[in-house]
Amino acid sequence: MNQEIGLFYGSTTGMTEDVAFSIERIAQEKHGITLTPINIIDLDNPNDMFAYNRLILGIPTWNYGEYQDDWEIVVEQISNADLKGKVIAMFGLGDQVGYPEYYLDAMGMLADQLRAQGASFIGQWSIEGYNFESSKALQGQHFIGLALDEDSEPEKTSERLEQWLAQVLPQLMA
Numbered sequence: 001m002n003q004e005i006g007l008f009y010g011s012t013t014g015m016t017e018d019v020a021f022s023i024e025r026i027a028q029e030k031h032g033i034t035l036t037p038i039n040i041i042d043l044d045n046p047n048d049m050f051a052y053n054r055l056i057l058g059i060p061t062w063n064y065g066e067y068q069d070d071w072e073i074v075v076e077q078i079s080n081a082d083l084k085g086k087v088i089a090m091f092g093l094g095d096q097v098g099y100p101e102y103y104l105d106a107m108g109m110l111a112d113q114l115r116a117q118g119a120s121f122i123g124q125w126s127i128e129g130y131n132f133e134s135s136k137a138l139q140g141q142h143f144i145g146l147a148l149d150e151d152s153e154p155e156k157t158s159e160r161l162e163q164w165l166a167q168v169l170p171q172l173m174a
């Protein structure tokens with residue numbers, strides 16, 4: 001079993017992909033950790049993700065609270081995987097201004113699904129400073145993973161990423 005961290009994402013218009021590349025860069029430059037971002041569309045079998053015990057997963061929300069297209073297919077394909085022992089940190093992209101009632105819903109839906117299959121999650125992130133109406137990614141006063149908004153708050157992404165990675169990478173490497 002691979003001891004490294006797997007970094008996987010789905011992306012329709014490239015924003016989640018850009019963030020995955022930023023994660024690769026920050027992990028290397030600030031933490032000396034080599035990550036290889038993989039688009040889930042490039043996996044022959046999505047269950048190959050679970051060759052890793054520790055994962056970072058990136059998911060945007062589309063179409064009023066729906067999965068991004070590739071994730072929708074992958075969620076179905078991995079629905080029988082036993083994820084006991086898998087530790088997952090998630091980052092989600094959405095738009096608080098355009099879709100305030102559905103902000104990051106897909107990140108919450110994916111977490112619910114993977115948790116039901118046995119996975120556990122790290123990298124919860126405070127809702128302080130965000131402005132939205134509702135989100136399935138909420139757990140009390142926290143998001144289940146890092147909340148990003150490249151549409152309305154792109155200027156905040158770098159700092160959020162650096163803070164979040166400083167929190168989750170040591171835990172994923174432990």
Ligand SMILES: Cc1cc2nc3c(=O)[nH]c(=O)nc-3n(C[C@H](O)[C@H](O)[C@H](O)COP(=O)(O)O)c2cc1C
Nearest residue numbers: 011012013014015016060063064065094095103104
């Ligand atoms: C048609 C459309 C529907 C969207 N629906 C939602 C939504 O329901 N909730 C949300 O938080 N963001 C929503 N967004 C914003 C996207 O999640 C955001 O633009 C994201 O950065 C796209 O990531 P990608 O380029 O990796 O696909 C929507 C964007 C578009 C264009």
